[in-house]
Amino acid sequence: MVTDLSDNPAAPMATAIHIRDLCFAYHTKPALHDVTLDIPTRQITAFIGPSGCGKSTLLRCFNRINDRIPGAHLTAGSIHIHGIEINRPDIDLQELRRRVGMVFQKYNPFKKSIYENVVFSPRLGGIRKRAALDELAETALRSAALWDEVKDRLHTSALALSGGQQQRLCIARAIANQPDILLMDEPCAALDPTATLKIEELLHQLKKHYTIVIVTHNMAQATRCADLTAFMYLGKLIESGPTLQIFTTPNNPQTLAYISGSFG
Amino acid sequence: MPHIFRDYDNAIRHLQEYLLTMAAVTRQNLEQAMQALLRSDIDLANTVIAADTDVDELERKVDQTGMEILVRFHPVATDLRLVIASMKISTNLERISDHAVGIAKRARKIHRSQPLQEVQWIEPLYTHAYALLRDAMDSYTNHDSALGQSLHAKDKELDRLHKQLTRTLSEQLEKPDGGSASWLHLIFIARSLERIGDLSVNIGEEVVFLESSRDIRHEHRKPTPPTQPPSP
Numbered sequence: 091m092v093t094d095l096s097d098n099p100a101a102p103m104a105t106a107i108h109i110r111d112l113c114f115a116y117h118t119k120p121a122l123h124d125v126t127l128d129i130p131t132r133q134i135t136a137f138i139g140p141s142g143c144g145k146s147t148l149l150r151c152f153n154r155i156n157d158r159i160p161g162a163h164l165t166a167g168s169i170h171i172h173g174i175e176i177n178r179p180d181i182d183l184q185e186l187r188r189r190v191g192m193v194f195q196k197y198n199p200f201k202k203s204i205y206e207n208v209v210f211s212p213r214l215g216g217i218r219k220r221a222a223l224d225e226l227a228e229t230a231l232r233s234a235a236l237w238d239e240v241k242d243r244l245h246t247s248a249l250a251l252s253g254g255q256q257q258r259l260c261i262a263r264a265i266a267n268q269p270d271i272l273l274m275d276e277p278c279a280a281l282d283p284t285a286t287l288k289i290e291e292l293l294h295q296l297k298k299h300y301t302i303v304i305v306t307h308n309m310a311q312a313t314r315c316a317d318l319t320a321f322m323y324l325g326k327l328i329e330s331g332p333t334l335q336i337f338t339t340p341n342n343p344q345t346l347a348y349i350s351g352s353f354g
Numbered sequence: 355m356p357h358i359f360r361d362y363d364n365a366i367r368h369l370q371e372y373l374l375t376m377a378a379v380t381r382q383n384l385e386q387a388m389q390a391l392l393r394s395d396i397d398l399a400n401t402v403i404a405a406d407t408d409v410d411e412l413e414r415k416v417d418q419t420g421m422e423i424l425v426r427f428h429p430v431a432t433d434l435r436l437v438i439a440s441m442k443i444s445t446n447l448e449r450i451s452d453h454a455v456g457i458a459k460r461a462r463k464i465h466r467s468q469p470l471q472e473v474q475w476i477e478p479l480y481t482h483a484y485a486l487l488r489d490a491m492d493s494y495t496n497h498d499s500a501l502g503q504s505l506h507a508k509d510k511e512l513d514r515l516h517k518q519l520t521r522t523l524s525e526q527l528e529k530p531d532g533g534s535a536s537w538l539h540l541i542f543i544a545r546s547l548e549r550i551g552d553l554s555v556n557i558g559e560e561v562v563f564l565e566s567s568r569d570i571r572h573e574h575r576k577p578t579p580p581t582q583p584p585s586p
Contacts, residue, residue, distance in 0.1 A: 309430070338430065338434065350433050
């Protein structure tokens with residue numbers, strides 16, 4: 091029997107993602123070591139750390155998108171989302187990825203119209219009625235703060251939008267699946283400062299309804315957006331806590347060295 | 355720990371150098387203002403008054419460098435506290451230097467009107483105020499949070515001395531034959547030294563914030579809860 095995560099709907103609760111002693115490897119090369127962390131519901135949690143520290147690997151564990159990488163495997167530990175261990179073999183991966191949406195660094199809309207991008211996944215999920223799809227598209231585009239900009243050209247190519255608009259379309263596409271959790275891997279890395287601020291403002295709106303986990307190299311972005319910040323280094327979670335505390339009085343000298351751009 | 359970006363280290367070093375130079379000039383101004391008073395040295399008083407522009411210029415440099423660090427390097431944690439504390443300390447130093455100038459100007463006036471032997475009465479107050487300023491800047495230089503925190507208790511002794519001296523000077527002023535404006539100048543000089551103590555305490559509080567991220571300002575002014583009457 092395949093476990094459907096929707097059997098356990100996301101009621102407002104303290105912890106959305108419960109990570110315990112997580113170890114992960116690519117073939118024989120360890121990438122994550124004993125990561126233990128609780129990611130709170132309807133808050134923005136930012137992962138920071140130097141390249142190769144494992145933050146994107148950890149993010150991809152939350153919707154098991156790592157499963158697609160040959161040789162990538164969990165070696166120990168557990169991840170519970172809304173109380174369910176997502177690494178169980180009977181987990182419905184399609185449902186998991188619907189509930190745990192993902193937005194990538196490089197915006198990647200389909201070569202379709204704006205409207206078709208948003209309704210693509212719900213339609214695959216079985217929603218066929220035009221009125222329902224229309225409503226879903228409008229809601230998702232409004233949530234992604236894109237509706238006013240595209241409502242008169244929904245059936246034109248998504249690729250004609252600006253970079254910032256394309257990324258917000260990708261967020262709308264994830265929202266259309268009615269997820270509980272949104273994972274964002276460097277969502278603003280390819281955007282100009284204005285588009286970046288629009289996405290950041292959007293995150294503040296979205297966290298009222300979704301748990302957001304973001305990976306960023308931009309520490310100013312983490313300080314502006316995140317309620318909690320977790321610092322990773324060499325596959326280990328070094329320190330996590332309220333963002334203001336991490337950026338004003340970090341407890342760990344490695345965190346201090348990283349956030350202040352020092353070496354020692 | 356050095357920063358990866360060397361310009362960042364340079365800017366931090368400049369900020370600290372400007373502040374320490376400012377502290378050195380301020381201390382010198384205070385020393386010379388008191389010497390001008392005690393020795394009736396008009397030239398020295400004029401030197402102090404002229405040197406205040408150096409302190410003003412250094413205050414501007416501290417602020418400019420601090421702002422540049424905030425804009426260019428987005429400091430966090432220790433670096434952020436260093437910038438904030440240094441900018442606030444420089445404001446306190448500038449005020450201390452203003453008080454030194456005030457003392458020098460009054461020393462000049464006393465000398466020109468009616469020199470008093472009793473200017474020596476000011477010396478214990480000055481010694482105490484100067485020690486507070488010295489300790490405040492030592493706490494900054496030596497990253498000594500405990501020394502910074504200890505200044506408030508030491509300032510209480512200065513307050514006590516100030517009250518005592520003000521009472522004595524007021525009595526002199528009120529005497530039928532003691533209507534000299536010089537007594538009034540001495541009262542204002544005593545007031546300046548008492549304020550220098552307060553400003554040094556402020557610097558100590560900034561050092562505590564800088565070194566241990568604790569905000570101890572106004573803590574000593576918090577009302578103490580009323581004590582319960584003993585139960586019968």
